[in-house]
Amino acid sequence: MLKKIHHIAIICSNYEASKHFYTQILGLEIVREIFREERHSFKLDLALNGEYIIELFSFPNHPKRVSQPEANGLRHLAFEVTNIDEAIKRLHYFGVTAEPIRTDEHTGKRFTFFNDPDKLPIELYEEFVEN
Template structure:
């Protein structure tokens, strides 16, 4: 097996309209396709970042909550690369997103910060 890259990340949200707004209007991901699956009472929204398919956003009726903090088992967070962390923080802050203070990766010396999506999924900005 020769893995090439991560194809996509699937996220189940609690409120589809709020999460769709967050990922498209706040983070600026592009909608590739949106499908309503009547038999499952579920939306599936395919999103791209810079033209590359990255996230499937799903809605389901009453999905169970998944603990995400502190250090719960499973997917820890989703990180996005940015060129200038201050500019990214300023843009997100202007859209009402609360961010943690900037930290420095002790191994790479790179700067990063965390924020959350509408369902408290931890998201990271990592300066390259």
């Protein structure tokens, strides 16, 4: 029945800051940007390697949501990277601080966490490509 995750929807508090973060820092590609006049809301469709993955919304007067990693609900958004050290260097270049790298005790893979402009937790998970 289910084939794959189609997209993840994120409501941000500062549209321009989040747009900059997801496109310029993380490098996601803009598929479409729409201002929905009736909702006073932007909708930004973003892709990774040509695959549509995130809808970024801005809504006026949206309620706050708890976003600590152990809170009930969505825990974090994870992206696979080939080289976690290079990915962290890129984040640091843009002033984004990542937690110290940890190693998954079950897979032996390295990972780290950092936050988007609204403190949403994002994980980088390293997968080495076999030669």
